[in-house]
Amino acid sequence: MDVKRLLIDTNIYSHALRGNQSVVEELQKAECIGFSCVSVGELLSGFKGGSREKKNRDELDIFLDSSRVELFTVDEVTAEFYAEILNNLKRIGNPIPTNDIWIAACAFQHGLKLFSMDTHFNAIKGLMLYSYSGEKTS
Numbered sequence: 053m054d055v056k057r058l059l060i061d062t063n064i065y066s067h068a069l070r071g072n073q074s075v076v077e078e079l080q081k082a083e084c085i086g087f088s089c090v091s092v093g094e095l096l097s098g099f100k101g102g103s104r105e106k107k108n109r110d111e112l113d114i115f116l117d118s119s120r121v122e123l124f125t126v127d128e129v130t131a132e133f134y135a136e137i138l139n140n141l142k143r144i145g146n147p148i149p150t151n152d153i154w155i156a157a158c159a160f161q162h163g164l165k166l167f168s169m170d171t172h173f174n175a176i177k178g179l180m181l182y183s184y185s186g187e188k189t190s
Contacts, residue, residue: 058182059086059124059159061152061168062094069111078167078184082120086164089125090154092116124158133157137176148172 060079065087067075079085092112099108116123124130134157141147149172156176159166166173167182174181 056083057086057164058082058084058167059088059155059162059164060091061155061166061170061173062091063169064167065091065095065115067169069115074184078182085118085121086158086162087116087121087123088155088158089123090151090158092123094151124162126154126158130154130157130161133160140177141175144175146172146175148175 058079064075064079068079095108095112099105099112102108115121134153137153137156137160141153148170152168152170152173153176155168156166156173156179158164159179165180165182167184173179
C-alpha cells in the first residue's frame with residue numbers, strides 16, 4: 053500500500069521502539085508520520101510510572117524531532133470531531149477508550165489514515181485505517 057501520510061497510535065510507537073520489524077518497515081514507507089499530543093500524554097504518563105523515565109523521554113524527543121514526524125495538537129476543530137465520534141459510538145452502544153476517540157478525531161481532522169493495532173477503531177464509521185500484514189491485537 054502506498055501511503056505517504058499516517059497518524060500512528062501510541063501502540064505503534066511502542067512496537068516500533070521495541071523493534072517490531074513489520075511495524076518499523078511500514079513506518080519507513082511513510083513520508084510523514086503524524087503523532088497526536090494525546091499519544092504523547094499517554095507515553096509521558098507511562099514513563100512517570102516506570103524506572104526509565106529519562107531514557108524514555110530522550111527517545112521520545114528524538115522521535116518527535118525527526119523531520120518526518122508531525123505533532124498534532126487538540127483544538128476546537130478536533131473537539132468537534134471528538135463529539136461526533138463519541139455520539140455515534142454511544143448511539144450504536146460501542147464505547148471505546150476516550151483517548152482513542154481523541155486520536156481518531158485527529159485522524160479525521162487532518163485526513164490521515166490511522167495506523168493502530170487496536171481493532172476497536174473499526175467501530176468508528178468512516179475512519180480510514182491503515183492495514184498491514186503484521187500481527188493485530190485488540
